[in-house]
Amino acid sequence: MGDAAHVHSPAGGQGMNTGIVDAVVLGRMLxxxxxxxxxxxxLDRYGELRRPAAAEVIALASRLTAMATTRGAARQTLRNAMLSLVGALPPARHRVEMSLSGLARRDATRLAA
Ligand SMILES: Cc1cc2nc3c(=O)[nH]c(=O)nc-3n(C[C@H](O)[C@H](O)[C@H](O)COP(=O)(O)OP(=O)(O)OC[C@H]3O[C@@H](n4cnc5c(N)ncnc54)[C@H](O)[C@@H]3O)c2cc1C
Incomplete structure (x- = not known):
C-alpha cells in the first residue's frame, strides 16, 4: 500500500491521502x-478495492503533470482557457473538486467493512 504500491508525481497532492485510505481499508479488512x-x-478483495483508486490517481497525476509542463505558447493558451472553462462550469468544477479531494473514491472504505 501507499507509495510502495502506487508511486506517482506529486501533482494533485494525492499520494499521502491515497496511502492513508489504503491503510484504513486494509485495517478494516484485517x-x-x-x-x-x-x-x-x-483479504483478496483488498486489491479489487484499491487497485482502481491507485490507477485513477496515477492517471490523474500524469494528466496534471502533462498539463503543468505543457510547452509552446499556443498549447499553454489552450490549456489556460480550458482550465478557466472548467472553473466556470459548476458540474466540471465539482468533478475536479471530488477527484482532487479524494471524495470520489470514498466508497472503498465503506465496502471494506
Ligand atoms: C513534493 C511532494 C509533495 C507532496 N504533496 C502531497 C500532498 O499535498 N498531499 C498528499 O496526499 N501527498 C503528497 N505527496 C505524496 C506523499 O508525500 C507520499 O505519497 C507519502 O509520503 C507516501 O507515504 P508512504 O508511507 O507510502 O511512503 P514513504 O513516505 O516513502 O515512507 C516509506 C518509509 O519507509 C522507509 N523505508 C524504505 N525502505 C525501507 C527498508 N528497507 N527498511 C525500513 N524502512 C524503509 C523510508 O525511509 C520511508 O520512511 C507529496 C510528495 C512530494 C514528493
Missing amino acids: AEVVTGNRPDAW
Missing part, C-alpha cells in the same frame, strides 16, 4: 479476519 467474521480469503 479486523474482520482476526475477529473471525470473515475468512482469510476476504
Whole structure:
C-alpha cells in the first residue's frame, strides 16, 4: 500500500491521502479476519478495492503533470482557457473538486467493512 504500491508525481497532492485510505481499508479488512467474521480469503478483495483508486490517481497525476509542463505558447493558451472553462462550469468544477479531494473514491472504505 501507499507509495510502495502506487508511486506517482506529486501533482494533485494525492499520494499521502491515497496511502492513508489504503491503510484504513486494509485495517478494516484485517479486523474482520482476526475477529473471525470473515475468512482469510476476504483479504483478496483488498486489491479489487484499491487497485482502481491507485490507477485513477496515477492517471490523474500524469494528466496534471502533462498539463503543468505543457510547452509552446499556443498549447499553454489552450490549456489556460480550458482550465478557466472548467472553473466556470459548476458540474466540471465539482468533478475536479471530488477527484482532487479524494471524495470520489470514498466508497472503498465503506465496502471494506
Ligand atoms: C513534493 C511532494 C509533495 C507532496 N504533496 C502531497 C500532498 O499535498 N498531499 C498528499 O496526499 N501527498 C503528497 N505527496 C505524496 C506523499 O508525500 C507520499 O505519497 C507519502 O509520503 C507516501 O507515504 P508512504 O508511507 O507510502 O511512503 P514513504 O513516505 O516513502 O515512507 C516509506 C518509509 O519507509 C522507509 N523505508 C524504505 N525502505 C525501507 C527498508 N528497507 N527498511 C525500513 N524502512 C524503509 C523510508 O525511509 C520511508 O520512511 C507529496 C510528495 C512530494 C514528493
